[in-house]
Amino acid sequence: MPKSEKLEVDQGFFDKVYEVVRHIPHGRVTSYGAIASCIGSPSAARMVGWALNKSHGLTPFVPAHRVVNRNGVLTGKHHFPGGETMKEMLESENVKIIGDQVVDFKKLYWNPRTEI
């Protein structure tokens, strides 16, 4: 079994997370759990958030602001510089936010498993 072959499969949890997140269309959002499920670990939603934390300032740019929790709430906004950065970035993509809640989250929800 060549190592190169294994390398493609065993990139690691976070790399897969980045790959999925990068596929999120402009002006759309998805959830941690959906990503986790898409990469093969349905209950590893925490790891997704953890990976995204490390993704900050990474290249290519990973739109972590498009990833919210299952409720459509911007749980990770505190990890962005400033405090309202995540909200502002989403609003710049025509995504409306009320408080920390994404408006029409259900409509804007992008399912990586179905639409990837």
Next chain:
DNA sequence: CGTCTGACGCACG
């Protein structure tokens, strides 16, 4: 090597 923590999700009461 053991323990705690973490941008979540779900089951249970």
Next chain:
DNA sequence: GCGTGCGCCAGAC
């Protein structure tokens, strides 16, 4: 409908 507890996997100390 809301609060609490547990599990998930990986890394830091």
